Amino acid sequence: MTERDAPRVTVLGLGRMGTAIARAFLAAGYRTTVWNRTGAKADVLTAEGAVPADDVTAAVEAGPLLIVPLLDPGAIRQALEPAAPSLAGRTVVGLANGTPQQAGDLAAWAAGYDADYLDGAMMALPHTVATPEAFFFYSGPERAYAEHRTALEVMAIAHHVGADPAAAEIHSLAVLGTGYAALTGFLHAAALLETFGTDPETLAPAAAAWLRGMAAFLPELAGQAGSGRYGDAASTIDLNRPAVDALIALSGERGVDPALHRPLKELLDRRSADGHGDDSFAAVYELLRVR
Numbered sequence: 001m002t003e004r005d006a007p008r009v010t011v012l013g014l015g016r017m018g019t020a021i022a023r024a025f026l027a028a029g030y031r032t033t034v035w036n037r038t039g040a041k042a043d044v045l046t047a048e049g050a051v052p053a054d055d056v057t058a059a060v061e062a063g064p065l066l067i068v069p070l071l072d073p074g075a076i077r078q079a080l081e082p083a084a085p086s087l088a089g090r091t092v093v094g095l096a097n098g099t100p101q102q103a104g105d106l107a108a109w110a111a112g113y114d115a116d117y118l119d120g121a122m123m124a125l126p127h128t129v130a131t132p133e134a135f136f137f138y139s140g141p142e143r144a145y146a147e148h149r150t151a152l153e154v155m156a157i158a159h160h161v162g163a164d165p166a167a168a169e170i171h172s173l174a175v176l177g178t179g180y181a182a183l184t185g186f187l188h189a190a191a192l193l194e195t196f197g198t199d200p201e202t203l204a205p206a207a208a209a210w211l212r213g214m215a216a217f218l219p220e221l222a223g224q225a226g227s228g229r230y231g232d233a234a235s236t237i238d239l240n241r242p243a244v245d246a247l248i249a250l251s252g253e254r255g256v257d258p259a260l261h262r263p264l265k266e267l268l269d270r271r272s273a274d275g276h277g278d279d280s281f282a283a284v285y286e287l288l289r290v291r
């Protein structure tokens with residue numbers, strides 16, 4: 001394939017994530033145009049084969065697909081404003097940390113210039129870009145996603161989660177919530193075990209092994225929550241209540257704040273009091289879901 005025949009992509013914003021993304025496209029054989037407000041950041045990528053754009057308008061006009069990994073939706077709009085008339089017919093992929101409302105606002109702004117907008121939520125770190133560990137959520141026009149899916153898959157495994165621009169941010173926040181709960185649980189455990197002379201580094205391998213088991217259990221948990229069938233369970237509400245009670249009590253005795261686990265105790269106690277103590281742990285879902 002000649003350079004003229006190579007697929008084209010533009011990466012606007014060359015922070016750590018933007019640089020990793022541009023390198024992934026170069027490795028995949030894309031003619032990769034790069035632009036950054038501080039032009040010197042493009043020098044290393046230029047040496048590796050990227051095409052530097054003199055200004056943002058030239059960057060936008062270099063190809064049909066614009067990947068914009070900037071800090072927030074406001075920064076994306078601010079960067080693209082000078083080139084707004086050139087956006088028509090192109091697809092903007094915003095990879096920023098923002099709210100669902102901001103995603104919708106940016107999509108509406110892009111549509112005002114006849115551009116498609118795909119909101120992207122990156123479930124990755126720079127070193128995991130273009131590896132099986134990374135995945136991105138996307139939302140926006142199905143047609144635009146289908147047209148550019150091959151390119152999007154260069155960066156990470158791609159999941160389109162709906163036409164509503166807000167959907168990617170919502171899915172990202174939900175998945176982040178599972179991680180935050182696990183990480184905070186680990187830090188609580190580390191603080192508790194420190195009072196017994198065990199350091200966090202010693203705890204980490206055991207905690208990681210336990211979390212791998214929890215991850216393997218998620219499909220079963222999801223199946224129970226999705227079906228609303230919680231019987232014949234190996235891990236029941238009433239089986240878990242004493243463990244959570246003991247964890248809270250031990251934390252208090254050792255001077256470690258047990259507040260992290262009190263909401264779970266309340267949910268388990270409520271479910272048991274409602275006559276569902278023999279149901280699966282997954283039955284807690286019934287107290288959390290919107291009816």
